Amino acid sequence: MMQLVDQFNQIDLDSTGRLPKSTVLTALSSGATPNSPSGKYTYDQVRETLKTVSVDSSGQVELEDFVDLVDKLRSGAGASAGQVLRGGALSGLIGAAGGAGPAVQSHVTGGTGSTGGGKMLVKGSNSNITHSINEDERTEFTRHINQVLAGDPDIGDRLPIPTDTFQIFDECRDGLLLSKLINDSVPDTIDERVLNKASKARAPSAMPTAKRAATLNNFQMTENNNLVITSAKSLGLSTVNIGATDLNEGREHLILGLIWQIIRRGLLAKIDIKLHxxxxxxxxxxxxxxxxxxxxxxxxxxxxxxxxxxxxxxxxxxxxxxxxxxxxxxxxxxxxxxxxxxxxxxxxxxxxxxxxxxxxxxxxxxxxxxxxxxxxxxxxxxxxxxxxxxxxxxxxxxxxxxxxxxxxxxxxxxxxxxxxxxxxxxxxxxxxxxxxxxxxxxxxxxxxxxxxxxxxxxxxxxxxxxxxxRPVIEDFDAEGEREARVFTLWLNSLDVEPGVYDLFEDLKDGLVLLQAFDKVIPGSVVWRRVAKTPLPLSRFKAVENTNYCLDLATQNRMHIVGIQGADLVDGSRTLTLGLVWQMMRRNILSTMASLSKGGREIADSDIVKWANEQVKKGGKSSSMRSFKDPSIKDARFFLDLLDSLKPGYVDYSLVYDGRNDEERKANAKLAISIARKLGSLIFIVPEDIVEVRPRLVLTFCAALMALQTGGMH
Structure with a gap:
């Protein structure tokens, strides 16, 4: 027992009596402690065995936890981790996964039913659930991360990550690596100044940076992971059944799926006729x-x-x-x-x-x-x-x-x-x-x-x-193009099938629009009236569906003057944007009403009034007359609003005066990232605020209002 106490103290250099899981994993798998020679326990054995140790909500390993962990490792409780199985052994593993002991990760190579170069099964949220991890994908995605993030000032010292262990999933737990990966695939998606970062020497920078904590606690990790998830949604990535807690806990199958979506988004981003x-x-x-x-x-x-x-x-x-x-x-x-x-x-x-x-x-x-x-x-x-x-x-x-x-x-x-x-x-x-x-x-x-x-x-x-x-590529006007992007993301957030890629093409037969109506106004669509087959629908049936969409819009007091079903079938950009905006606006206001006292219907002016009142309560002097107010282009009003919703949350040393477009864009980017960090789903980009796009500014304010009335994360 005293030997284990000595081992713990050797690792606990700060004498706090508590160790991060990552420190324990590294020490026991590298042979850094006595009686634990290098190679005695693999990283994955220690990792899986640690899952069976009752660690408190802080996620820190105390002496009692450490003793329990080492005892289980020595007794062989983690010995099955990393076992290689072939062919028929897969079924046996699934049966054994529900038993006592640590979750088993196993490689399945070559056998019947194997669809990858190797698969590993990991325990799910309870003992009756297992998930498969493709070994080739884990290895190659880890290599990709090591390559593109090498030398990063915040996480470069954590690289390279071994490609033959599950360490990649532990490295993703604090949200920093995933945030960096998102920015590598789609630059400037996340304002990295708002990320919670572990304390370390900081390189000089022209841009101010957020303060760093000594270590990241669970709350700070959750904030980073809120930012990861909401930013991923804003890029159109699927985050169904993924929450900040899942990332905090290093859920392997969810993290691997998210990593692939982020990498895929970056790889396909350059396949664009405007670039080529x-x-x-x-x-x-x-x-x-x-x-x-x-x-x-x-x-x-x-x-x-x-x-x-x-x-x-x-x-x-x-x-x-x-x-x-x-x-x-x-x-x-x-x-x-x-x-x-x-x-x-x-x-x-x-x-x-x-x-x-x-x-x-x-x-x-x-x-x-x-x-x-x-x-x-x-x-x-x-x-x-x-x-x-x-x-x-x-x-x-x-x-x-x-x-x-x-x-x-x-x-x-x-x-x-x-x-x-x-x-x-x-x-x-x-x-x-x-x-x-x-x-x-x-x-x-x-x-x-x-x-x-x-x-x-x-x-x-x-x-x-x-x-x-050179082909004549007809650009949208800037506002129309940005609105189309936001509306596409909004429709996909409703889980319509199939997903929307081209807003004007994919809405032509009315089926996606009718699904959206049924989500926004539950029970509004009488599906026996809808032409669903055979696909693709004839023009006649498509016009029937789109006319039905317009009937529903009229019944629900949406403003659709001058729109006919044939306009939607023909892909009219202006009229399609007009209808989808009315639907999105109805969805926003209905959400606001459901969160308000008594379910009172909310108007645009109510959102403006609410925002001004919140800023005033926070002791700030900025204000907004309407969503068209040119004074909001520097985004300082929205930063004041965010600081009023959560006092002290905005670091004003990061805020610029907004004298030029570059400073205004930096402020807008900061406001959007802070809102996402709080868990708000924001689809707009900084340019929408700088250029004061009224419809899109409304969606931003409404998201902040929903954040307050729905409860802060």
């Missing part, structure tokens, strides 16, 4: 630019993929059908393996963007010598991924485009050797990321998508358009 006008080359025969722009980014990526297959002159017999779905084709390589001795090869095709002749021939020969060793001529279907490397005139070169087509197929006999060659060739052009031989064998759809998206982002391989070729 050369995507215009992907239009198919008789396809209009408007039709092409309706495609979601992952479908454009598939189009790009198939374009390069065709450009590389793959024989039709090698590709049975065009790639249409990641899950249908990329994730099932065995389906495309036929015949003996299937092989993987690398082919290079070249296009000259500016010059022809001897230089091109020399380039061909050199790349073939380097990357295309002779392969035996064998038949078999292939799966190909493409990348291109273009040397621009700015680099002093002649604009030679090198299109590298990387292809592979499944082989029953030399599967891993083939896939290793694929990855070596990807490495040669700087694109080896997300995939491993085991994940290629397993056919992981998420990792395949990430791999191909990274290829596009690194080497798009599309010839730049000449000035006379």
């Amino acid at each position: 006008p050369e995507l215009y080359r992907l239009l198919e025969d008789d396809e209009t630019l408007e039709q092409f722009l309706r495609l979601p980014p992952d479908q454009i990526l598939l189009r790009w993929f198939n374009y390069h297959l065709k450009a590389a002159n793959w024989p039709r017999r090698y590709v049975v059908c065009p790639v249409s779905e990641w899950t249908a084709f990329l994730s099932r390589p065995r389906r495309w393996a036929r015949g003996p001795g299937l092989f993987k090869s690398v082919m290079l095709s070249f296009r000259s963007c500016a010059t022809q002749g001897q230089q091109l021939q020399q380039g061909r020969r050199r790349w073939r010598e380097l990357h295309c060793p002779p392969q035996p001529a064998q038949a078999g279907p292939m799966l190909a991924c493409t990348a291109a490397r273009a040397r621009s005139p700015a680099e002093g070169r002649e604009g030679l485009s090198l299109l590298a087509t990387i292809s592979y197929s499944a082989s029953q006999n030399c599967r891993h050797g083939s896939y290793i060659q694929v990855l070596q060739n990807a490495d040669a052009i700087g694109c080896r990321k997300y995939l491993t031989p085991s994940s290629l064998v397993a056919g992981n759809a998420k990792l395949n998508l990430a791999f191909v998206a990274n290829l596009f982002n690194t080497w798009p391989g599309l010839e730049p358009l000449e000035e006379n070729e």
Whole structure:
């Protein structure tokens, strides 16, 4: 017993009698304490065993907890953690998971029903629930995080995170890593000045930063995780059944799913014709630019993929059908393996963007010598991924485009050797990321998508358009575009099916609008009146549905003058925005009424009056006349409002005077991040406040009013 006390004291350098879980995990898994040599306990064994120890609500490990933990480790209670199971052992594990002892994490490789390169089962919120974790995904997402966040001033010292343990989930518990990852994928989503951060030496910065606490307690972690969840929602990510408490507790399956959504959002963000006008080359025969722009980014990526297959002159017999779905084709390589001795090869095709002749021939020969060793001529279907490397005139070169087509197929006999060659060739052009031989064998759809998206982002391989070729891309007005984004996110927050990607296209048949009506005004839709099949609906049935939408709007006193069902079917932007705004406004005001005393109906003027009263109660002098008031563009009024709702919450050393747009935008970004940190769901962006977009400013104020009347987090 005294030996355990000595061990605890050696770890407890501050003599507080309490240790963070992370400190205990590191000490016991690294052999930093006597009688715990390096390698005796794995990180995951200590982690899973620690879950069975009764730690108080603070999450700190006291001496009694430490003794209990070490005793369980020594007795072998955690020995099953990390056990490798194959095939039929999976069913046995599920049966055992409900028993006593720590949650078991197990690797399942190769057996029947395995859909990944390896799966691990972890215990859920109670002993009767287990969740699977894909080992390849955990490993590759951890590698991604190590790469993109390396050198970060706040968490760089915590990297690299081991890729072969569950430590990634513990590192996500305080919300800092996930916040940083969100900002890496979509820059400036979160104002990092509002994050609660552990005390450490701080690098000089031109921007003021928030004060740091010595360590983060559960409340501070919850605030950070509120910010993570509400920011993720504002980007259109699904956070169903994910709460701040789940992140605090390191729920593995929820965190892994959220990490993938964040990474996916960043990877697909650059697949945009405004950033890459050369995507215009992907239009198919008789396809209009408007039709092409309706495609979601992952479908454009598939189009790009198939374009390069065709450009590389793959024989039709090698590709049975065009790639249409990641899950249908990329994730099932065995389906495309036929015949003996299937092989993987690398082919290079070249296009000259500016010059022809001897230089091109020399380039061909050199790349073939380097990357295309002779392969035996064998038949078999292939799966190909493409990348291109273009040397621009700015680099002093002649604009030679090198299109590298990387292809592979499944082989029953030399599967891993083939896939290793694929990855070596990807490495040669700087694109080896997300995939491993085991994940290629397993056919992981998420990792395949990430791999191909990274290829596009690194080497798009599309010839730049000449000035006379550039398509005319008709932009929305700034207000219309931003409103469309907010309304799309709002509709998706109602869990409509299917989810909305293109607001004007996806509402044409009226089905999503009718679902939204039924959510906003429960029971309002008589579904037997709705035409639901066959999909896609004919124009006649779509007009019937949209006319029914307008009837419902009229019955519920929404202002819809001049809108007809055919306008919605035709995708009229202005009229579609008008109807959806009326629905969103009704939803906001109904929520306000349900939270008010007596359920009194709330008007816009009531929200303005409430905001001014709250600011005055907080001892501030700022005010707002209406949602169109130009004085609110510096966002100081909203910061005063937030500080009134939660006194002392706004650090005014971070607030600028708002003399220029940069300072005003920084203030607006701060206000939005603080509101999200409090748990408020905010869809707007800082520019909406700086440019005083009345409709969107109303949604922000209403969210703050709901925050107060509904109770602070």
